Amino acid sequence: MKACTGIMLALLFALPASAEVDKRARSLASTCAACHGTDGKSVGGTAVLAGMDKAEFIKQMTSFKSGQRKVTVMHQHARGYTDEEIEKMATYFSTQSRGE
Amino acid sequence: MTFDRREFLKIAASGTLLTAFPSIAFSAPELMKKKGPRVVIVGAGFGGATCAKYLRMWSDKKIEVILVERSPTFISCPMSNTVIGGSRSMQDITHQYKALGKKYGVKLIQGEVVAIDTAKQTVNLAKGYLKYDRLVVAPGIDLMYDQIEGLSQKIADEQIPHAWKAGPQTALLRKQLEAMADGGVYLLSIPKAPYRCPPGPYERACQVAFYLKHNKPKSKVLILDANPDITSKKGLFLSAWNTLYPGMIEYRPNAMVTKVDAATRSAKTEFEDVKADVLNVVPPMRAGKAADLAGAVNVDKRWCAVDFLSYESKVQKNVHIIGDAVAAGLPKSGHMATAQAKVTAAAIIELMNGRQPDPDPVVNNTCYSMVSDKEAMHVANVFRFNVEKQAMVSAEGGGVSEKYSEEEGSFAKYWANNIWSDVLR
Numbered sequence: 288m289k290a291c292t293g294i295m296l297a298l299l300f301a302l303p304a305s306a307e308v309d310k311r312a313r314s315l316a317s318t319c320a321a322c323h324g325t326d327g328k329s330v331g332g333t334a335v336l337a338g339m340d341k342a343e344f345i346k347q348m349t350s351f352k353s354g355q356r357k358v359t360v361m362h363q364h365a366r367g368y369t370d371e372e373i374e375k376m377a378t379y380f381s382t383q384s385r386g387e
Numbered sequence: 388m389t390f391d392r393r394e395f396l397k398i399a400a401s402g403t404l405l406t407a408f409p410s411i412a413f414s415a416p417e418l419m420k421k422k423g424p425r426v427v428i429v430g431a432g433f434g435g436a437t438c439a440k441y442l443r444m445w446s447d448k449k450i451e452v453i454l455v456e457r458s459p460t461f462i463s464c465p466m467s468n469t470v471i472g473g474s475r476s477m478q479d480i481t482h483q484y485k486a487l488g489k490k491y492g493v494k495l496i497q498g499e500v501v502a503i504d505t506a507k508q509t510v511n512l513a514k515g516y517l518k519y520d521r522l523v524v525a526p527g528i529d530l531m532y533d534q535i536e537g538l539s540q541k542i543a544d545e546q547i548p549h550a551w552k553a554g555p556q557t558a559l560l561r562k563q564l565e566a567m568a569d570g571g572v573y574l575l576s577i578p579k580a581p582y583r584c585p586p587g588p589y590e591r592a593c594q595v596a597f598y599l600k601h602n603k604p605k606s607k608v609l610i611l612d613a614n615p616d617i618t619s620k621k622g623l624f625l626s627a628w629n630t631l632y633p634g635m636i637e638y639r640p641n642a643m644v645t646k647v648d649a650a651t652r653s654a655k656t657e658f659e660d661v662k663a664d665v666l667n668v669v670p671p672m673r674a675g676k677a678a679d680l681a682g683a684v685n686v687d688k689r690w691c692a693v694d695f696l697s698y699e700s701k702v703q704k705n706v707h708i709i710g711d712a713v714a715a716g717l718p719k720s721g722h723m724a725t726a727q728a729k730v731t732a733a734a735i736i737e738l739m740n741g742r743q744p745d746p747d748p749v750v751n752n753t754c755y756s757m758v759s760d761k762e763a764m765h766v767a768n769v770f771r772f773n774v775e776k777q778a779m780v781s782a783e784g785g786g787v788s789e790k791y792s793e794e795e796g797s798f799a800k801y802w803a804n805n806i807w808s809d810v811l812r
């Protein structure tokens with residue numbers, strides 16, 4: 288049983304690397320790196336987007352976009368993206384590991 | 388830590404251009420024999436270094452990437468104005484390339500490109516040539532010294548720095564300010580747009596004023612701007628100047644410097660002769676030399692037109708141009724260069740696999756200006772491809788800070804640390 292779980296886990300961890308990555312999502316997410324680090328792995332100060340819950344990312348971006356949440360910078364970026372693009376970025380970041 | 392010798396092939400830099408002696412191209416050996424798909428990148432600034440890293444990352448290291456750069460270290464233009472202001476050191480803005488080799492397997496060559504043959508698909512260095520399947524030219528800018536009488540590279544290096552490429556001139560300008568007596572005049576001349584970093588000159592005025600206010604309060608900052616008005620974050624800069632440095636900064640629009648005299652320390656515009664103690668004359672600029680070597684400079688003899696889906700040159704096949712050299716309605720900024728680098732990396736991988744690049748690229752840009760040692764403000768925009776215009780255009784949203792603040796000063800620091808890491812580590 289234990290061995291079985293081990294194999295299952297190994298398979299699960301192997302999946303993200305071999306699975307076809309959504310390249311459009313990856314490209315959309317990539318220019319956030321100037322502030323949020325490569326693949327959302329911030330090196331300090333800003334929110335770590337890597338591994339962020341997908342629904343949470345969408346909720347935050349939507350509240351920036353609507354102006355519901357007052358912020359310094361992000362409302363100006365959020366308004367530039369369509370809902371579909373925000374959803375794609377949310378998926379991409381949620382599948383990134385938080386650290387190295 | 389030192390460079391991995393196998394990854395870092397140090398080739399003696401040569402300042403001389405050998406384009407006049409094409410025979411060298413025939414006698415020189417092939418460097419690093421090409422065995423598989425390969426991209427050669429010329430220039431390891433924000434654009435070139437990012438493109439190298441992301442090509443390796445996104446191709447699962449299947450594409451060989453050779454990055455050619457003349458400088459041994461990466462010196463960041465963003466934040467270099469704070470070195471002039473005194474709140475950061477040259478060391479703070481100087482970074483190493485070694486992680487690109489160690490972590491991503493980018494092959495770094497320190498050297499000067501002397502010729503590019505786009506028909507044969509080769510890049511010549513002093514000691515030999517490299518073959519490529521695709522070439523990325525990230526040449527940054529060259530200063531057009533000949534546009535200002537009395538100015539030359541030598542005079543800029545020794546007496547009248549522009550400090551518009553972070554490096555020795557940044558340190559020289561700082562030294563000149565330190566040597567200036569209280570009550571002196573610092574003159575900043577700004578060329579007509581487009582130039583690298585639209586808000587950069589106005590940030591520099593803030594940084595110089597910051598230093599003078601605390602050390603030489605009777606001194607003056609005089610800005611001669613060739614443009615009809617402040618070209619970026621106007622309201623915010625005026626507010627910073629009036630609040631933080633009242634009475635210290637004088638701004639003159641439509642004042643294009645056409646002549647300088649290093650001996651008398653004076654600058655001439657159409658209307659007046661101005662004397663100053665420190666002259667910081669920023670000449671007009673154009674795409675860097677490597678873009679000429681690639682035959683890709685086709686807009687106003689200064690910039691390079693590209694296809695915005697791949698950044699492939701409009702006039703040279705398999706040659707991609709990124710960063711400040713590109714003719715576009717996009718800010719010439721470090722962040723934008725990294726954004727273009729990523730679009731290019733993704734497109735090159737698709738093209739080398741016989742597929743088409745993403746037809747709808749969307750990128751963003753955030754640019755902070757430090758108005759003192761701690762306070763900053765920003766401009767932020769998303770840009771997307773417009774099919775009808777075949778251009779990148781500003782998306783909805785976008786805008787600037789309400790006011791400069793210490794909070795944004797911290798954000799600027801986070802931005803710098805994250806982008807340096809994204810480019811180099």
